[in-house]
Amino acid sequence: MTLHTLHIARLTLSDFRNHAALALELDARPVCLFGPNGAGKTNILEALTMLAPGRGLRSASLVDVARAGDEHRLQPWAVSARVMQGGETIVLGAGAERTPEGGVKRVARRDGQPATAAELAEAARMTWLTPAMDRLWSGPAGDRRRFFDRLTLARATEHGQSAAAYERAMRERQRLLADRNFDDAWLSGLEREMSAHGAAIAAARVETLQRLQQAIDARPDGAFPKAILALEGALEARFQAGAKSADVEEDFASLLRDMRGRDAGAGRALDGPHRSDLLARHAAKDMAADQCSTGEQKALLLGLTLAQARALAEDPGAGPSLILIDEAAAHLDSVRRAALFEELLANPGQAWLTGTDENLFEAFGPRAAIFEVREGRVYAASQ
Ligand SMILES: Nc1ncnc2c1ncn2[C@@H]1O[C@H](COP(=O)(O)OP(=O)(O)O)[C@@H](O)[C@H]1O
Numbered sequence: 562m563t564l565h566t567l568h569i570a571r572l573t574l575s576d577f578r579n580h581a582a583l584a585l586e587l588d589a590r591p592v593c594l595f596g597p598n599g600a601g602k603t604n605i606l607e608a609l610t611m612l613a614p615g616r617g618l619r620s621a622s623l624v625d626v627a628r629a630g631d632e633h634r635l636q637p638w639a640v641s642a643r644v645m646q647g648g649e650t651i652v653l654g655a656g657a658e659r660t661p662e663g664g665v666k667r668v669a670r671r672d673g674q675p676a677t678a679a680e681l682a683e684a685a686r687m688t689w690l691t692p693a694m695d696r697l698w699s700g701p702a703g704d705r706r707r708f709f710d711r712l713t714l715a716r717a718t719e720h721g722q723s724a725a726a727y728e729r730a731m732r733e734r735q736r737l738l739a740d741r742n743f744d745d746a747w748l749s750g751l752e753r754e755m756s757a758h759g760a761a762i763a764a765a766r767v768e769t770l771q772r773l774q775q776a777i778d779a780r781p782d783g784a785f786p787k788a789i790l791a792l793e794g795a796l797e798a799r800f801q802a803g804a805k806s807a808d809v810e811e812d813f814a815s816l817l818r819d820m821r822g823r824d825a826g827a828g829r830a831l832d833g834p835h836r837s838d839l840l841a842r843h844a845a846k847d848m849a850a851d852q853c854s855t856g857e858q859k860a861l862l863l864g865l866t867l868a869q870a871r872a873l874a875e876d877p878g879a880g881p882s883l884i885l886i887d888e889a890a891a892h893l894d895s896v897r898r899a900a901l902f903e904e905l906l907a908n909p910g911q912a913w914l915t916g917t918d919e920n921l922f923e924a925f926g927p928r929a930a931i932f933e934v935r936e937g938r939v940y941a942a943s944q
């Protein structure tokens with residue numbers, strides 16, 4: 562069996578956030594970036610996430626990430642990575658270009674050719690954790706849903722298309738309802754679209770949950786607590802109870818038909834997988850995640866992230882994934898930090914970590930590549 566691994570061998574940024582021009586040459590080792598607040602460490606992780614489908618780890622707009630210049634903010638920017646996947650080399654590129662009309666458009670390339678979101682997702686799977694996610698368990702359901710959909714997308718790359726098609730049909734239906742246009746054939750067609758894509762979304766989430774929970778349960782008891790995950794949503798519940806997709810679709814379509822009047826009044830569809838939630842319990846404490854301490858909530862997320870990487874690596878339809886952890890090492894005691902590093906070294910995908918101090922990464926010894934980031938420049942740390 563060939564060992565499948567994934568790492569970024571070269572990363573370049575141009576005019577991305579505070580990085581005018583940056584080039585990092587790397588091997589498969591974890592990449593540790595240290596430096597003072599505001600140096601540009603998170604920006605580098607964010608740049609990497611621009612190579613995945615979606616809007617990256619800050620959900621920023623194409624214009625926000627462009628390096629602020631003297632003039633207006635419609636600057637082109639680019640991120641490029643040489644990705645080593647198994648024995649293969651893939652060059653990924655993402656960026657914004659000016660359109661002839663004076664706007665900006667997103668560009669994504671794989672080996673020089675325009676790439677779809679699915680092609681990006683398959684080339685470099687990644688999972689990230691940032692301090693902004695500290696409140697994931699106690700914050701709005703939408704954040705957890707988006708988080709979980711990203712986990713699903715890394716495994717089932719068609720999940721993004723289902724979500725886009727579902728949203729499109731839902732918006733169109735809502736537009737008709739807002740106009741008090743109760744054209745039955747038109748609405749039924751849109752509701753069939755919603756139910757077909759909605760069922761696909763829910764089914765993919767349920768499969769992700771099962772695989773992830775298995776990976777969590779297989780983890781050794783240790784530094785990071787295990788979570789018991791659950792999806793809250795009517796369609797997901799049907800799949801979990803073993804219902805057939807055709808039945809789930811049909812029932813959802815007829816529910817939507819019955820609820821036209823209500824949804825017209827509400828101004829939005831009140832039922833559907835666009836309202837589902839992800840719940841978690843701290844297994845050992847038998848406590849809802851949002852009731853746990855901030856530190857425990859963070860530790861749960863770390864365990865979940867490590868399990869997600871394991872689930873992807875063991876999934877024949879997926880593969881190794883990069884793990885990006887922004888500022889987590891600083892909040893861990895030295896025993897947990899060392900445990901985290903060992904797990905990251907065992908993951909077949911490269912790890913990317915940030916922190917303010919070089920000594921946070923001491924337990925890696927020579928097993929990681931350490932860089933200092935200062936004012937948008939990167940220096941290899943002496944070792
Ligand atoms: N579009 C932009 N153009 C130029 N600088 C930016 C832009 N967006 C953010 N910055 C700057 O990038 C700096 C570094 O941010 P960040 O990567 O979050 O730092 P840290 O090293 O603490 O993680 C901040 O000082 C911020 O003002």
Ligand SMILES: [Mg+2]
Nearest residue numbers: 602603604888
């Ligand atoms: Mg930061």
